[in-house]
Amino acid sequence: MSSFDYTIAIDAMGGENSPKKVLEGLSLFLKDDNKIFFNIFGDEKIINSLLQEKIILPKINYRIINCSTIVNDKVSVRDSIKVGKDSSMWKSIHSVKDGKSDLIISSGNTGALLVISKLLIKMIEGIDKPALAGLWPNFLNTSIVLDLGANIEFNEKNYLDFSKIGAELFRVIFEKENPVVALLNVGSEEIKGHEELKNSYAQLINQKNNFDFHGYIEGNQIKDGLADVIITDGFSGNIALKTAEGTVNFINTEIKKIFSSSIFGKLCYLISLPIFEKIKKNLDPRKYNGGIFLGLNAPVIKSHGSADSLAFYYSVKLSVKILRGNLINRIKKNFLNV
Amino acid sequence: MSSFDYTIAIDAMGGENSPKKVLEGLSLFLKDDNKIFFNIFGDEKIINSLLQEKIILPKINYRIINCSTIVNDKVSVRDSIKVGKDSSMWKSIHSVKDGKSDLIISSGNTGALLVISKLLIKMIEGIDKPALAGLWPNFLNTSIVLDLGANIEFNEKNYLDFSKIGAELFRVIFEKENPVVALLNVGSEEIKGHEELKNSYAQLINQKNNFDFHGYIEGNQIKDGLADVIITDGFSGNIALKTAEGTVNFINTEIKKIFSSSIFGKLCYLISLPIFEKIKKNLDPRKYNGGIFLGLNAPVIKSHGSADSLAFYYSVKLSVKILRGNLINRIKKNFLNV
Numbered sequence: 001m002s003s004f005d006y007t008i009a010i011d012a013m014g015g016e017n018s019p020k021k022v023l024e025g026l027s028l029f030l031k032d033d034n035k036i037f038f039n040i041f042g043d044e045k046i047i048n049s050l051l052q053e054k055i056i057l058p059k060i061n062y063r064i065i066n067c068s069t070i071v072n073d074k075v076s077v078r079d080s081i082k083v084g085k086d087s088s089m090w091k092s093i094h095s096v097k098d099g100k101s102d103l104i105i106s107s108g109n110t111g112a113l114l115v116i117s118k119l120l121i122k123m124i125e126g127i128d129k130p131a132l133a134g135l136w137p138n139f140l141n142t143s144i145v146l147d148l149g150a151n152i153e154f155n156e157k158n159y160l161d162f163s164k165i166g167a168e169l170f171r172v173i174f175e176k177e178n179p180v181v182a183l184l185n186v187g188s189e190e191i192k193g194h195e196e197l198k199n200s201y202a203q204l205i206n207q208k209n210n211f212d213f214h215g216y217i218e219g220n221q222i223k224d225g226l227a228d229v230i231i232t233d234g235f236s237g238n239i240a241l242k243t244a245e246g247t248v249n250f251i252n253t254e255i256k257k258i259f260s261s262s263i264f265g266k267l268c269y270l271i272s273l274p275i276f277e278k279i280k281k282n283l284d285p286r287k288y289n290g291g292i293f294l295g296l297n298a299p300v301i302k303s304h305g306s307a308d309s310l311a312f313y314y315s316v317k318l319s320v321k322i323l324r325g326n327l328i329n330r331i332k333k334n335f336l337n338v
Numbered sequence: 339m340s341s342f343d344y345t346i347a348i349d350a351m352g353g354e355n356s357p358k359k360v361l362e363g364l365s366l367f368l369k370d371d372n373k374i375f376f377n378i379f380g381d382e383k384i385i386n387s388l389l390q391e392k393i394i395l396p397k398i399n400y401r402i403i404n405c406s407t408i409v410n411d412k413v414s415v416r417d418s419i420k421v422g423k424d425s426s427m428w429k430s431i432h433s434v435k436d437g438k439s440d441l442i443i444s445s446g447n448t449g450a451l452l453v454i455s456k457l458l459i460k461m462i463e464g465i466d467k468p469a470l471a472g473l474w475p476n477f478l479n480t481s482i483v484l485d486l487g488a489n490i491e492f493n494e495k496n497y498l499d500f501s502k503i504g505a506e507l508f509r510v511i512f513e514k515e516n517p518v519v520a521l522l523n524v525g526s527e528e529i530k531g532h533e534e535l536k537n538s539y540a541q542l543i544n545q546k547n548n549f550d551f552h553g554y555i556e557g558n559q560i561k562d563g564l565a566d567v568i569i570t571d572g573f574s575g576n577i578a579l580k581t582a583e584g585t586v587n588f589i590n591t592e593i594k595k596i597f598s599s600s601i602f603g604k605l606c607y608l609i610s611l612p613i614f615e616k617i618k619k620n621l622d623p624r625k626y627n628g629g630i631f632l633g634l635n636a637p638v639i640k641s642h643g644s645a646d647s648l649a650f651y652y653s654v655k656l657s658v659k660i661l662r663g664n665l666i667n668r669i670k671k672n673f674l675n676v
Binding site for chain 1: 414475476477487490491522524527529531532556557558559560561570572573574576577578579580581582583584585586587588589591592593596597600602603606607609610612613616617620621
């Protein structure tokens with residue numbers, strides 16, 4: 001009998017500064033919660049040498065499974081499958097397929113992670129396409145936005161499926177009984193948008209949902225927090241997310257540039273340092289780390305490639321919340337009679 | 339013989355605080371440049387009473403054409419056409435059709451402006467769909483992004499047409515001989531994106547263009563300024579633009595909130611006031627005011643509904659730059675043999 005609540009497969013090798021940041025993130029997490037066991041997939045030699053240095057992981061909470069290759073971040077999806085079966089990514093996903101792990105986290109190549117997960121873990125019956133969901137800060141709290149780029153093509157059923165899936169995810173993460181779901185569109189009137197969107201709107205407004213349907217919202221309304229779950233096609237969603245990230249970077253950089261362009265500015269910055277620290281903490285993107293692939297028979301979590309150890313820690317916390325909330329079973333119940 | 343270089347039709351009634359902000363914007367502009375004549379369409383009584391108060395417009399530079407109705411900002415496009423022919427929007431567009439004005443500027447209902455303009459001014463032969471282009475700040479200078487929402491559906495020819503049109507617009511506004519054009523996509527590799535995008539890429543990379551083709555860029559690369567002209571479908575473009583606007587608002591509001599949440603913070607803000615003024619000036623969105631409808635036989639400029647007098651002034655400046663650069667003839671030359 002296991003004394004652990006859940007087992008998580010960790011692809012320790014993908015992204016920047018791996019596996020160091022991954023192990024540090026796990027170390028941080030295990031200080032909070034020791035009821036989780038980790039199957040760590042990667043280069044055993046590198047991982048062990050790191051664990052002999054400064055990073056403390058309780059021996060009871062993990063085992064290392066040596067993998068001879070890694071899926072390169074820059075490689076095409078096709079090539080990643082060829083590298084395949086000995087890679088830390090493939091093996092960690094496979095351990096979920098085998099029932100040895102309940103969930104997998106990877107900082108590696110997003111396209112490869114999605115394709116291999118779909119291949120091995122398979123879609124939930126009744127759901128056609130997986131979605132990539134992400135956390136998005138707003139004035140009131142946090143929204144969930146999906147799809148952020150798992151799909152390029154999109155149809156009406158996807159909008160309807162993702163509404164149900166997204167509502168379950170929000171319910172599990174934020175413990176709100178009736179999440180508010182909205183469709184992202186170019187206007188808020190009923191007649192706006194393309195046919196797939198209008199047909200989805202018509203269905204969602206008329207059918208009984210297990211969430212509150214808000215109708216359409218526009219890109220500038222995401223921030224308001226009136227919708228908990230925002231449904232979009234993967235193409236627009238990916239462009240919206242990356243444009244928002246670019247905008248944050250643009251503003252931060254411009255503000256820093258102006259403060260540092262004069263001695264007076266530098267002085268103002270020094271005096272205001274505690275305020276800037278607070279701003280940095282409040283707007284810290286690491287809290288929102290962790291893309292969630294939904295629609296598969298197990299949760300697959302994508303940590304940002306450039307995430308650091310604290311950001312990785314947040315993605316582990318998110319993963320455990322999803323497991324404890326029994327997300328997959330909740331989603332499956334929505335598609336039993338489809 | 340006219341002593342003016344160009345005549346601009348002004349729909350003085352749409353948007354917030356009109357016609358006051360419109361007249362103030364024109365007054366600002368005429369201090370810079372008195373070679374432009376304005377046909378001002380709107381409620382003659384209100385306009386005259388404003389001009390008898392504080393707003394100074396040289397009498398030689400304008401005439402007022404009284405209009406009995408206005409197109410409401412909230413009205414549907416269909417209803418706007420019904421209100422129609424006596425509205426300041428309709429009449430100002432009609433004066434371009436009649437050859438009495440060279441360009442029209444409106445702060446009114448965007449959908450109505452687009453539909454009525456298409457109806458009266460008509461598309462340039464060889465171009466299927468109009469595009470809404472906008473200015474987008476980046477680290478190096480300013481980009482032009484189109485389409486920002488004139489169209490919901492999109493095909494390959496639109497991408498190709500908009501590349502040509504966007505390049506001409508950039509050439510005229512920023513006086514760069516060979517603008518760099520890129521397609522907005524969800525990845526930068528050749529195999530990314532949907533069929534229309536991939537086909538457009540293949541054509542643009544193989545054909546002789548009157549611009550440098552950069553390939554794909556992602557949403558987070560708009561800020562880098564490596565592409566002068568960024569081509570996107572109207573649906574994604576509109577969502578990207580509004581999401582960026584919402585993100586700017588979100589960050590500004592959060593920063594203000596933290597500075598004003600303590601006495602120390604308020605003090606820091608006061609000390610740093612000259613720095614914040616500089617930031618505000620550098621990032622002032624009013625400098626980028628003016629959506630440009632392209633593909634019609636005359637330029638149609640949409641000033642933001644919430645724009646103030648300075649923002650309106652910038653849209654007039656932009657309009658004059660477009661006229662002096664002979665944009666429409668330059669665009670037409672691209673479609674002579676189509």
